[in-house]
Amino acid sequence: MDKNEIIEILQDWNFWKKDLESGIERSTYLNRLKDFLKTGQIVVITGARRAGKSFLMRQLIKSLIYNGVKRNNILMVNFEDPRFTELDTKILQKIYEVYLEFLNPKGDVFIFLDEVQEVSGWEKWVRTIHELKKAKLVISGSNAKLLSAELSTLLTGRHIDLEVFPLSFQEYLVFNGIDLKDKLDFIGKRVEIERLFIKYLEWGGFPEVVLSDEKKKLLFHYFEDIVNKDLVKRYKIRKPAKLNSLAKFYLTNISSSITFNSLEKFLDVSVDTVEKFSHYFEDVYLIFFLKRFSFKVKEQEKSPRKVYAIDTGLANVLGFRFSRNSGRLAENIIFVELLRKKTLGENNLEFYYWRNSQNKEVDFIIKENLKVSKALQICWEINRPETRTREIKPLLKVMEKLKIDKGFIITQDLEKEENIGEKKIKYLPLWKWLLFDLERY
Numbered sequence: 001m002d003k004n005e006i007i008e009i010l011q012d013w014n015f016w017k018k019d020l021e022s023g024i025e026r027s028t029y030l031n032r033l034k035d036f037l038k039t040g041q042i043v044v045i046t047g048a049r050r051a052g053k054s055f056l057m058r059q060l061i062k063s064l065i066y067n068g069v070k071r072n073n074i075l076m077v078n079f080e081d082p083r084f085t086e087l088d089t090k091i092l093q094k095i096y097e098v099y100l101e102f103l104n105p106k107g108d109v110f111i112f113l114d115e116v117q118e119v120s121g122w123e124k125w126v127r128t129i130h131e132l133k134k135a136k137l138v139i140s141g142s143n144a145k146l147l148s149a150e151l152s153t154l155l156t157g158r159h160i161d162l163e164v165f166p167l168s169f170q171e172y173l174v175f176n177g178i179d180l181k182d183k184l185d186f187i188g189k190r191v192e193i194e195r196l197f198i199k200y201l202e203w204g205g206f207p208e209v210v211l212s213d214e215k216k217k218l219l220f221h222y223f224e225d226i227v228n229k230d231l232v233k234r235y236k237i238r239k240p241a242k243l244n245s246l247a248k249f250y251l252t253n254i255s256s257s258i259t260f261n262s263l264e265k266f267l268d269v270s271v272d273t274v275e276k277f278s279h280y281f282e283d284v285y286l287i288f289f290l291k292r293f294s295f296k297v298k299e300q301e302k303s304p305r306k307v308y309a310i311d312t313g314l315a316n317v318l319g320f321r322f323s324r325n326s327g328r329l330a331e332n333i334i335f336v337e338l339l340r341k342k343t344l345g346e347n348n349l350e351f352y353y354w355r356n357s358q359n360k361e362v363d364f365i366i367k368e369n370l371k372v373s374k375a376l377q378i379c380w381e382i383n384r385p386e387t388r389t390r391e392i393k394p395l396l397k398v399m400e401k402l403k404i405d406k407g408f409i410i411t412q413d414l415e416k417e418e419n420i421g422e423k424k425i426k427y428l429p430l431w432k433w434l435l436f437d438l439e440r441y
Helices: 003-013 027-037 053-066 089-103 122-131 144-154 169-175 183-203 207-211 215-235 240-252 263-267 271-283 297-302 312-318 326-343 385-401 430-435
Strands: 042-047 074-078 110-114 136-141 159-164 256-258 287-290 305-309 350-355 361-368 371-378 406-411 416-420 423-429
Touching: 003 074, 003 089, 027 042, 027 053, 027 136, 027 159, 042 053, 053 074, 053 110, 053 136, 074 089, 089 122, 110 122, 122 136, 169 183, 169 207, 169 430, 183 312, 183 326, 183 430, 207 215, 215 240, 215 271, 215 312, 240 263, 240 271, 240 287, 240 305, 240 312, 263 271, 271 287, 287 326, 287 350, 305 312, 305 326, 312 326, 326 350, 326 361, 326 371, 326 430, 361 385, 371 385, 385 406, 385 423, 406 430, 423 430
Parallel strands: 042 136, 042 159, 074 110, 110 136, 371 406, 406 423
Antiparallel strands: 256 305, 287 305, 350 361, 361 371, 416 423
16 A cells, blocks of 8 residues: 555544544543553553444544644554555554654654454554554454453553443433433433333443434344454354354343353354354353352352343344343343443452252342352342242342342332341342442442
8 A cells, every 4th residue: 555545544534634423422431541541551442343442532532632632643543444455564554654754743642543453463563662652552452352362462561451331321321311410310300211221121232223223234234243254254263154053042042041062962063162152252242151159160160151142232133022031131231231340340340140059040149359249139020929939039048148138139110128037138120220339229
C-alpha cells in the first residue's frame, strides 16, 4: 500500500478534521479507561464482538480532545477495515510513519489499535513503541486467550486490562432514556422499567441491537461473525459444522448442567474436540462455564459445569423460544452480571453453583474477599407452595452448611422477606437486583 491509500483510510477513522459518532456514554467503563491511561501502561480492552469496544475507544478519544489533547496527537486504526489487505508489523510501522509525516504531532501521542489480533506479530511492535515511549497505547481485541497469551509473553507487567460486556440493565435503561441516580428515581418510572426489563430479557444488551429495529437479523449476523471470523478462520477449524452445532446446543441449553463426555455422541466427535471447541467459545466471549462449589479442587474439576451465554438475545434467537424459558434466561442474566462485577474487580468476587449428593441445587454461591457471603436461588414463578418448598429447602441446607445468615430468591415480581428459624430469606425481583446492590437489602 502506498502512503496516500493509508492516509485516506486513516482519515475515515480519526477525529482529525471531524467528530465521529461515539454513541451513548458508558461511564463505568469510560471512567475506568481514563484512570488506566494515567498509569502509563498499555491499556488492553477485550470483550465479545459488538459489545461496544470500538465506541468506548472513541469515547475515550473524545474525552482526551475535550481535555486539551490536540486532535493530530491521536491515531486510531481499525484493523477490520477490508482496505488493509496485508496485516503484519510492516504495515503497522508504515501506518505509524505515514501518520507522523502527514499529521506531524507535537507532544504526547496516543495510539488506538482496534481489533489488533488481526495483525500478525503486533505484540512486538506494540512493545517497541511502548518501551521507546513513542506513544501511549490503547489496544482492543475479541479474543481473551489470544491477547493474554501474547501479552504475557512479551509485555509482562506492561499492560492493564479491561473486559467489556454487553449492556448491564442499568446501562440498558440509559440507552432507553432512563438514568437512575438512586432508589427514589425509579418510583415514578417503575412501570416503564418493568416493561423495558422484559425486552432486555428477550433481546439482550448488545448496544446496536438495543437501538435497532432489526434485532433478530443483527443477532444472527453477530453469531455468524463470531463463529466464522473469530473461530473457524482464526483456529483453522476443519469441522465447522460440528463447531456450529455445539455452539447452538449450548445456546439452547443455557443455565443447564453439561459434561464434555455427554456431548461426544451428540456431535460424533471426540471428547477432546468437544473440550477444545468449548474453550474456544470462552476465548471469544460466546459461551461460559460455571464450576460446582466444593472445598476439594478434584471434586470441583470432575463435576458437571453449568453453561451460560454472553447474551440472552443470542440464546433466544439461536436457541429456544423466549416465552417458555424465562427462568433460564433470568439465571443467565444473573451469571453475566456476576461476571461483569468480577471483571471490574469488585470485592475479589468468585461464584459457583452448589449441588449436594441428592442433586439438590442452589444456583449461585458467592464468595467475596475469600469468604462465602451470599446464596442466590432463581425462581421466576414462586406462587405455588410446592415450588416455594422445592426452592427453599436446598437454599436453607447450603446456608446452614456454609454458615450464611441471609439467602436470596430472585423472582419475576415478588418482593418480601421471611424468617425461617434463624435464617432470613429475601425475595427480590430480578430487575431490582440488577439495579441495586444486595448490601442495601
